[in-house]
Amino acid sequence: MQVKTQKDEIETYLSDASNMAGGSAEKLFLPENVDEIAEILKDADAAGTAVTVSGARTGTVGGAIPYGGVVVSLEKLNKIRSIDKTALFAIVEPGVILADLQSAIDNEGLFYPPDPTEWSCQIGGTVATNASGARSFKYGATRRFVRRLTVVLASGEIIDLIRGETVSDASGQIAVRTRGGREITARVPTYDRPNVRKNVSGYYNTQPLDAIDIFIGSEGTLGVIAEIELELRPKPEGFFSGIVFFQSGSQLLSFVDEAMARSFAAREAAEQRSATDIDASLLEYFDGNALRFIAEKFPEAPADAAGAIFFEQETTAANEDEMLERWNELLERHGADLDRSWFTTTEQDRERMRAFRHALPVAVNERITRYKQKKVGTDMAVPDENFAGFLRFYDAILSASGIDHVIFGHIGDRHLHANLLPKDDGEAEKARHIYGRCVAQAIMLGGTVSAEHGIGKLKRKYLSAMMGERYLNEMAELKRAFDPNGILGRGNMFEEKYLD
Numbered sequence: 001m002q003v004k005t006q007k008d009e010i011e012t013y014l015s016d017a018s019n020m021a022g023g024s025a026e027k028l029f030l031p032e033n034v035d036e037i038a039e040i041l042k043d044a045d046a047a048g049t050a051v052t053v054s055g056a057r058t059g060t061v062g063g064a065i066p067y068g069g070v071v072v073s074l075e076k077l078n079k080i081r082s083i084d085k086t087a088l089f090a091i092v093e094p095g096v097i098l099a100d101l102q103s104a105i106d107n108e109g110l111f112y113p114p115d116p117t118e119w120s121c122q123i124g125g126t127v128a129t130n131a132s133g134a135r136s137f138k139y140g141a142t143r144r145f146v147r148r149l150t151v152v153l154a155s156g157e158i159i160d161l162i163r164g165e166t167v168s169d170a171s172g173q174i175a176v177r178t179r180g181g182r183e184i185t186a187r188v189p190t191y192d193r194p195n196v197r198k199n200v201s202g203y204y205n206t207q208p209l210d211a212i213d214i215f216i217g218s219e220g221t222l223g224v225i226a227e228i229e230l231e232l233r234p235k236p237e238g239f240f241s242g243i244v245f246f247q248s249g250s251q252l253l254s255f256v257d258e259a260m261a262r263s264f265a266a267r268e269a270a271e272q273r274s275a276t277d278i279d280a281s282l283l284e285y286f287d288g289n290a291l292r293f294i295a296e297k298f299p300e301a302p303a304d305a306a307g308a309i310f311f312e313q314e315t316t317a318a319n320e321d322e323m324l325e326r327w328n329e330l331l332e333r334h335g336a337d338l339d340r341s342w343f344t345t346t347e348q349d350r351e352r353m354r355a356f357r358h359a360l361p362v363a364v365n366e367r368i369t370r371y372k373q374k375k376v377g378t379d380m381a382v383p384d385e386n387f388a389g390f391l392r393f394y395d396a397i398l399s400a401s402g403i404d405h406v407i408f409g410h411i412g413d414r415h416l417h418a419n420l421l422p423k424d425d426g427e428a429e430k431a432r433h434i435y436g437r438c439v440a441q442a443i444m445l446g447g448t449v450s451a452e453h454g455i456g457k458l459k460r461k462y463l464s465a466m467m468g469e470r471y472l473n474e475m476a477e478l479k480r481a482f483d484p485n486g487i488l489g490r491g492n493m494f495e496e497k498y499l500d
């Protein structure tokens with residue numbers, strides 16, 4: 001196993017897409033198998049050394065940034081062990097890059113729906129953050145596709161978790177057995193989960209709770225995810241996709257409402273549904289500012305549009321033509337600018353649409369870096385009935401600020417990212433204040449402070465505002481059960497004082 005101690009060798013592992021400053025570490029470990037991970041953790045635990053788990057560092061909340069201690073990078077554990085075409089699953093090491101998995105699966109004629117926009121992330125990172133993305137509208141987040149995990153605990157002990165095998169009891173206790181036979185018991189936190197479509201704020205806590213779900217989305221704080229079995233699907237025959245522009249924001253929203261309602265109705269009808277029902281797999285939003293912001297890379301986007309929607313529906317050879325007509329009729333009725341919109345059924349053009357969607361967060365990050373600022377981007381979601389009001393709130397508060405901003409994201413999940421783009425420290429201060437007001441508004445509306453990016457180190461004070469002391473203490477109690485000395489992911493999710 002390689003161990004690096006030189007400053008220049010460790011440098012890259014001290015930051016992630018959050019641009020948080022001040023990262024430091026004494027050592028970097030590059031294990032190549034589960035036993036090596038176990039050995040590193042056992043030694044660190046005995047010495048009380050903090051361990052930060054590093055994936056591809058595409059995370060936006062500083063979860064992979066160490067502030068002291070050692071870093072364990074999983075990049076050498078990058079093998080796709082197997083892809084089973086018949087039973088529809090893949091077994092992968094955590095350091096496999098999502099783009100590599102997607103292409104291997106595609107070559108087999110299979111489909112893995114989770115699509116967190118940034119495909120350079122590692123599968124372990126997507127599991128540790130329960131990443132979601134555009135297609136979560138139809139398929140849900142990464143959690144839904146994880147069937148089995150091997151996890152190395154802080155003590156170096158290893159647990160194997162198979163979905164459905166270990167579930168909490170009626171009193172909220174859960175017992176997990178290590179490979180060595182030791183039983184670890186923990187209490188499931190008791191907070192109510194907000195009634196939103198996506199939520200990754202704090203440990204997952206349904207009742208009953210499957211043990212595997214405690215570790216999915218635990219942001220490197222409970223164990224190192226060392227092997228993953230993922231469910232796959234057959235690849236759809238085809239896709240019909242479009243990026244459609246609207247001159248009126250209210251028509252855009254009424255289009256989304258109807259596309260969502262019809263998609264839900266089609267899914268509910270299940271076997272009884274017609275092959276030509278509207279059933280979107282993704283519905284993504286760009287406001288007018290966002291379109292103008294990426295006009296340099298995509299000048300063909302109309303600069304005068306109020307906003308745009310990127311949609312996709314899976315098709316078959318038999319229904320493709322009819323689906324085109326159905327979408328056309330729906331779009332026309334809601335006043336979409338059909339002449340200037342883009343539609344495709346080909347893989348190549350679909351890739352260009354994906355690139356258009358990906359270009360936005362990348363351009364935001366580039367711009368923030370150019371001005372040497374920290375990202376001020378929201379990740380909140382509110383219940384469906386409060387969404388339109390929350391979007392009006394965003395529009396009003398951001399426009400009044402005078403700071404450059406863009407709003408885009410997963411409108412089908414009622415989850416948008418409002419990004420403020422400060423140019424100097426004065427604007428940054430103002431932007432942070434606005435961010436705080438958005439958090440307060442989301443909490444007041446019964447929402448979550450993080451729908452998909454997680455809490456990491458950047459957003460823990462907002463998790464504290466959402467949860468309150470009692471529930472942060474319950475989360476800390478759960479963490480202590482699996483990591484009694486608090487060495488893993490120190491500073492992620494909650495402050496260290498909760499672990500004393």
Ligand SMILES: Cc1cc2nc3c(=O)[nH]c(=O)nc-3n(C[C@H](O)[C@H](O)[C@H](O)COP(=O)(O)OP(=O)(O)OC[C@H]3O[C@@H](n4cnc5c(N)ncnc54)[C@H](O)[C@@H]3O)c2cc1C
Binds near residue numbers: 052224456
């Ligand atoms: C341009 C851009 C767009 C993005 N869009 C989305 C999006 O649409 N949806 C979305 O969900 N996210 C999005 N993200 C965020 C990010 O890509 C995801 O959170 C991703 O899942 C992180 O994976 P990673 O390998 O980079 O993890 P890292 O950033 O390295 O780590 C993230 C967290 O997981 C922990 N971790 C990593 N690997 C392991 C492991 N094997 N075991 C235990 N803990 C581990 C780390 O300690 C850290 O706390 C975006 C990021 C960028 C830069």
